[in-house]
Amino acid sequence: xxENARRTSPLRFAPLLIAYALxxxxxxxxxxxxxxxxxxxxxxxSLQAARRDVGPxxxxxxxxxxxxxQARMFAKADNRQEYERLxxxxxxxxxxxxxVRQFDKDVDRVSGKAADAVFDAKRALKxx
Numbered sequence: 001x002x003e004n005a006r007r008t009s010p011l012r013f014a015p016l017l018i019a020y021a022l023x024x025x026x027x028x029x030x031x032x033x034x035x036x037x038x039x040x041x042x043x044x045x046s047l048q049a050a051r052r053d054v055g056p057x058x059x060x061x062x063x064x065x066x067x068x069x070q071a072r073m074f075a076k077a078d079n080r081q082e083y084e085r086l087x088x089x090x091x092x093x094x095x096x097x098x099x100v101r102q103f104d105k106d107v108d109r110v111s112g113k114a115a116d117a118v119f120d121a122k123r124a125l126k127x128x
Contacts, residue, residue, distance in 0.1 A: 031095075032050065032053040032095040032096060032097050032098075033046055033049040033050040033052075033053055033095060033096070034046065034050075034093060034094070034095055035047055035050050035091045035092060035093065035094050035095065035096075036092065037088035037089055037090075037091055037092025037093070038088075038092070039088075040084055040088065043087075043088045043091070043092075047066075047091070050095060050096040051096060053095065053096045053097060054096045054097060054100060058096075058097075058100045061100045061103045061104070062096050062099055062100050062103070064103065065099050065100070065102070065103040066091075066099070069087065069090055069091065070087055073086040073087045073090060
């Protein structure tokens, strides 16, 4: 009888293991944090979590993109409340990886225009 109990004891834990696996699957985060601009508190909390979704190299790009957005909203706003609202609204629904991808596209676009401007200036200097 003892030998029979030893053979069936691993099966006794199978439902428990399945329950743990299901709980783990329910609590798993499947994607990057979505920034919530519905309130200042939600924005700050979700932005802090979103920052953890990117590595150190992309974190620098993320911070640069955030500062650029903040500067643009500062220029538009007439007071602090409007500034904070504009910043939140502009980032609401975005993720850190999406912000970094857009930042990379913007840098490529701007650097291409800058190179064209340099070549235009060189041509103008040659004509003098």
